[in-house]
Amino acid sequence: MSSPAQEFLRSATEKSADLAHRQIIRKGIDSYQAAFEGGRSRFLDWQDARRRLYEIKWDAINHLDRYLEEFERRVIERGGHVFWAENSEEACKYIADLALARGVKKIVKSKSMVTEEIHLAHALEKLSIPSIETDLGEYIVWLRNEPPYHIVTPAMHLTRAQIAALFQEKLGGIDSDDPQELVAAARRALRRDFFSAEMGISGANFLIADSGMIALTTNEGNGRLCTSLPRIHVAVAGIEKILPRLEDLAAFWPMLATSGTGQPISCYSTLVGGPRRPGEPDGPEEFHVVLLDNGRSELLGDAEKRDILHCIRCGACLNACPVFRTIGGHTYGTTYPGPIGSVLTPQLRGLNEFQHLSYASSLCGACTDVCPVKIDLHHHLLHNRRDAINTATRPWLERRAFQIFRWMMMDSRRFAFFGWMARLKMRALYALGLAGSALDPSRAWTRNHSAPAIPAHSFRALWRRAHGAN
């Protein structure tokens, strides 16, 4: 089997040349961008709002121990259960054991990236318990047996016609690609599952410490159905999702919606407060929260990287990223694609296997500019690269090349001499029409670029000629 880096290169090469793919993504992101600009203009002061969010998250993350314990205490007071999972296996095992113990035959799921991270679907599949995605986008990629393409818009790479064909194949009875009809078809299929499932699994956009509630954001209302109709509700969340106070949502809900989709607020903003209590008309009988570490506390212990845990998974950095737009979400081969994925994955899953993601960026900084919680994303990529050089395996040739580079640049005459030699060689090579050939050391460049005209004289030579030596 090929390594993640090889697979990334293969897929990136394919997608970079896929113009139809690029057009679909450009169109999707253009309409996002227009909505986002509109949404941002509704804020009195966008930068000030970002600072406010940063401060709240800073407080939450830097006092995570205290807030998590407070959250746990409140959940238990409300009659819920809290399970601390150190890794994916523990989280999956807890949920699988619970499903088996309660005789669960069917599970409905509300959209959750963290359940993708722990590969929960795979664990449940092994028990032959079907778990059905109920967010429309997730439902579509689930029917295609694909991971989500994007953390907010999982099916953004598909056209209406492709979705219509998929529904016709899987659900039948579709004779139009009208969005209304497609949604209606999905809804008809999903309603049956909502009413028959014994367990609902959701993520949590926020864990509210002072009230022991979880905050869920959806646009389709499926989150409410998943968390109130089935007998058992299990919420899975990374430990970094904590917010200190209920009132913090006043800042986070609008910002999450605007950064995620350009909406002023999402259609359904739900607070889930545990199992049904005496006298309440609805709600599940049991409520479980699985708090997942899975490498996060390592980040917490590193002051330089701690702010990566501020992420609220809004997806804005993916939309802003020109590399994401070129290679697409699936090429990353990770749960979290795009800039946040390239920052986070090497931290969670190891620099050796995933350092290539930190290099697959022009460091343009568009991600950092849009991040609503002010994560210094592109500088984290830079730090990942530094760490890769210090701790991970890098090609011997590259290490040697940079040692030589330093040696050359430590002396201006040396630099001038080697520069002159290189220009002489390239001029001859290009003059012979060998640009792009196997003999051309710059062929990685000349394969995609017209060969540059190499000047006969460097600037320093021209300067010296005009002004004499200093």
Added chain:
Amino acid sequence: MKVSLFIPCFVDQLLPQVGIDLATVLRRIGCDVNFPEAQTCCGQPAFNTGYWGEAKPLAERFVSVFRSADFVVCPSGSCTAMVRNFYPELLADSPLREEAMDIGSRVFEFSEFLVTFAKAGEVAARFPHRVAVHDSCHALRELHLKQQPREVLRHVQGLTLVDLPYSEDCCGFGGTFSGKFPMISAAMGDAKAASAERSAAEYVTSTDPSCLLHIEGIFRRHNSQVRIISLPGILAQTASAGEHAADARPSRSAP
């Protein structure tokens, strides 16, 4: 005003005309221009690839070369950002850190320098063409130079500033990124070429000649009609050198 030229290594070797034009413009506004010949590279290629151990002595070397300069002017936003924004971190435990920060406050990207110190129109350039600005990432996001290149161009006689769609999208150069992931880099360059083709521009310019080097190679491979010119390249043109100079000059030597 005494100004030291900071000529990035790739400009020195591949785009010497950019340095010549830079010196020409600075002299025209009355600067006393010098070129510290001991300079080589600011260390950015090594730094951005993660080789901080290799970049650090180059940064210290830069500090010792430019320590006596009053003002340092650089035609590249990216190399300016390296010195101003990244040296303090790279040299965190170096005895030269304070001095590096001091130099950082005296190093300017070319358009930033003109907007800060030259009087409007003082350059007296003439370039009767439609020009669009590609916002180079490091100038835009590390140095926050959005209006500066446009402000400078607004005072060029005969020049019409036109919009470039998606002007803030990265062109895909990214230094060693273009070598490690040439297919992604070129595809991003293709998108930039498509934007330029859709614009009304005859020329695309930018706050970074490295982006222009990349963009030009892509444009020419596409046989694009849009040409590339550096900011100093535009500002160096005068009424007397006239309209022909820009046209006669092959698009290649323009950046």
